[in-house]
Amino acid sequence: MELWPGAWTVLLLLFLLLLFLLPTLWFCSPSAKYFFKMAFYNGWILFLAVLAIPVCAVRGRNVENMKILRLMLLHIKYLYGIRVEVRGAHHFPPSQPYVVVSNHQSSLDLLGMMEVLPGRCVPIAKRELLWAGSAGLACWLAGVIFIDRKRTGDAISVMSEVAQTLLTQDVRVWVFPEGTRNHNGSMLPFKRGAFHLAVQAQVPIVPIVMSSYQDFYCKKERRFTSGRCQVRVLPPVPTEGLTPDDVPALADRVRHSMLTIFREISTDGRGGVAQPTQRWEHFILSPVSPLPLWSSLLLYPTFYGTIPPTPSPWIQWTQSFVRRKTHAAAGS
Numbered sequence: 001m002e003l004w005p006g007a008w009t010v011l012l013l014l015f016l017l018l019l020f021l022l023p024t025l026w027f028c029s030p031s032a033k034y035f036f037k038m039a040f041y042n043g044w045i046l047f048l049a050v051l052a053i054p055v056c057a058v059r060g061r062n063v064e065n066m067k068i069l070r071l072m073l074l075h076i077k078y079l080y081g082i083r084v085e086v087r088g089a090h091h092f093p094p095s096q097p098y099v100v101v102s103n104h105q106s107s108l109d110l111l112g113m114m115e116v117l118p119g120r121c122v123p124i125a126k127r128e129l130l131w132a133g134s135a136g137l138a139c140w141l142a143g144v145i146f147i148d149r150k151r152t153g154d155a156i157s158v159m160s161e162v163a164q165t166l167l168t169q170d171v172r173v174w175v176f177p178e179g180t181r182n183h184n185g186s187m188l189p190f191k192r193g194a195f196h197l198a199v200q201a202q203v204p205i206v207p208i209v210m211s212s213y214q215d216f217y218c219k220k221e222r223r224f225t226s227g228r229c230q231v232r233v234l235p236p237v238p239t240e241g242l243t244p245d246d247v248p249a250l251a252d253r254v255r256h257s258m259l260t261i262f263r264e265i266s267t268d269g270r271g272g273v274a275q276p277t278q279r280w281e282h283f284i285l286s287p288v289s290p291l292p293l294w295s296s297l298l299l300y301p302t303f304y305g306t307i308p309p310t311p312s313p314w315i316q317w318t319q320s321f322v323r324r325k326t327h328a329a330a331g332s
């Protein structure tokens with residue numbers, strides 16, 4: 001029994017140390033800041049997915065659930081101070097199936113993607129994402145199509161089924177034709193699945209380019225500040241009359257046009273990479289930075305009381321408040 005107050009005090013001191021250490025690390029180490037921000041990004045999505053699952057489950061697995069996920073994810077750009085500018089949204093064909101192809105730099109693509117995601121549009125994702133806890137289940141409920149990239153045959157047959165679904169159920173598909181994340185300032189050679197899919201269904205391809213994140217995000221350098229990103233929707237590329245033999249040329253043509261735009265919009269127009277936009281509200285809103293600091297200030301008086309014998313100022317105030325109210329009630 002004697003040990004308990006001591007153990008609690010040590011725990012409390014460790015906790016307080018952590019609360020002060022985290023903001024210090026945040027301000028002093030860009031790598032720690034990168035780590036916190038990425039950890040919060042994934043954690044927050046997993047948490048949002050927990051909230052989304054029961055709502056989506058009402059409909060079961062349904063592409064309409066993607067609207068719910070989209071609405072729930074749209075605010076994240078504000079938390080991170082990332083300004084997303086959309087250009088060319090009028091290029092989306094109004095009411096027909098199509099295949100969207102876009103470049104894939106990082107999991108942050110989710111922000112740009114949600115900004116322009118058309119109605120009844122489902123992404124094609126690697127199978128492993130299905131096992132990403134609550135996010136995997138939310139994706140499944142929203143109709144995300146999972147492919148096993150290691151089994152080309154299986155992936156191709158899934159995509160052939162998708163070509164049918166595209167037409168019969170009036171859906172659109174979003175594919176990252178690089179097939180993996182790529183943050184080297186260019187684009188990897190395109191996989192051909194998305195183009196075969198569009199040719200099989202004879203539907204247009206809508207290329208979307210997200211500008212480079214280099215000015216605010218770099219995984220290699222562990223750098224993550226605030227900044228801006230442009231999402232450019234390019235004019236649709238028709239595929240009517242094309243056959244599987246035309247796919248390689250089609251994929252090259254689309255990649256070339258996307259790469260040209262990528263280079264154009266990834267600079268600030270003066271030949272340099274766009275400068276990050278740092279504004280005070282990003283600091284306030286940035287979820288990870290002030291939280292430990294504020295919470296430590298708030299929690300300190302609360303926990304103060306657990307180091308005997310002084311009760312915490314919050315507890316003292318509550319006690320006197322209750323006492324005053326009880327006396328007032330007894331007097332009346």
Ligand SMILES: CCCCCCCCCCCCCCCC(=O)SCCNC(=O)CCNC(=O)[C@H](O)C(C)(C)COP(=O)(O)OP(=O)(O)OC[C@H]1O[C@@H](n2cnc3c(N)ncnc32)[C@H](O)[C@@H]1OP(=O)(O)O
Pocket residue numbers: 045048049050052068069072073104110123124125126129134135138139144147148149152155156159160175176177178179180181190191192193194196197247
């Ligand atoms: C609030 C809570 C929120 C919670 C959270 C929400 C998040 C809600 C958003 C989620 C968003 C996730 C987004 C994840 C993002 C990724 O997971 S990206 C990774 C997955 N995506 C991809 O892989 C892209 C699609 N991949 C492909 O298209 C590939 O072509 C395939 C089908 C996998 C095949 O891959 P491969 O064998 O490596 O490559 P490839 O050279 O293209 O094909 C081989 C041959 O097959 C032929 N081929 C390919 N496809 C076909 C076809 N369909 N028909 C006939 N022949 C074909 C090719 O032409 C080629 O033949 P040749 O030309 O050499 O003769």
Ligand SMILES: CCCCCCCC/C=C\CCCCCCCC(=O)OC[C@@H](O)COP(=O)(O)O
Pocket residue numbers: 042043045046104106107108109110113126129132135176179180181182
């Ligand atoms: C635009 C894609 C964004 C998907 C974001 C889902 C976020 C889920 C949140 C927490 C789960 C933690 C797992 C993080 C998985 C990151 C998702 C992602 O970006 O998929 C990667 C895929 O593309 C290519 O995979 P590789 O680059 O080959 O390994």
